[in-house]
Amino acid sequence: MKETFIVKHAVGGPIFIDTKKEAVPYTVEPFGEGWKFTVSVPLNEKIRELLQFSHELNMFLFHEFEDAPTVKTWYYIKEGPVEYDAASEQLTIVADSRIEYVPDTFMKQ
Template sequence: MKEVFLIKHAVGGRAFVDTGKHPIPYTWEQVGDQWIFTVQIEKKEDIAELLKWKEELNVFLFQEFENEPTKKLWFYVGDDSVHYSEEKGELTIVAKSQIVYIPDQFSAQL
């Protein structure tokens, strides 16, 4: 499986992180009813703009499987859910809800 990780400002806004275009180390795990994302971002200038919009971020995972349609996971980031540690160069995002969908299963109806 290939996975692309995105952090975006709102739904249609700009992407701050897109591992499909610029790979960076990240991990994610579900803990109870929330998902915790840890991203290594060491340059202060790369994180400053993201942190300005930390109350309006969405996280996406696009999971591509061989011989299967791409699965998209959309995570909603709540208030006070984005933190950055300068010491570790580590961004942590906690999401409390998600939607999982497969775009190929949706069709436009006219």
């Protein structure tokens, strides 16, 4: 299985993190009623912009399989904190909800 992690501003907005294009260490774990993402990334212009849109972020995990369709999980940030620790170069994002689906099962119009 191959996993891709993406963080972007709203639907159709700019992409701040895309592990398919640039390897970035991250973890995701259950956290209270939601999920906590911890990303090791230096502070740069993209991360500064990400922090400005902290309550309008969408995150995605794509799980790609050789013998099955890709599974996409869409995580939403509502009230969850989005913080950056400059000393450890760690971005922390807490997602409040998620939807998991298989994109290939949607009807194309």
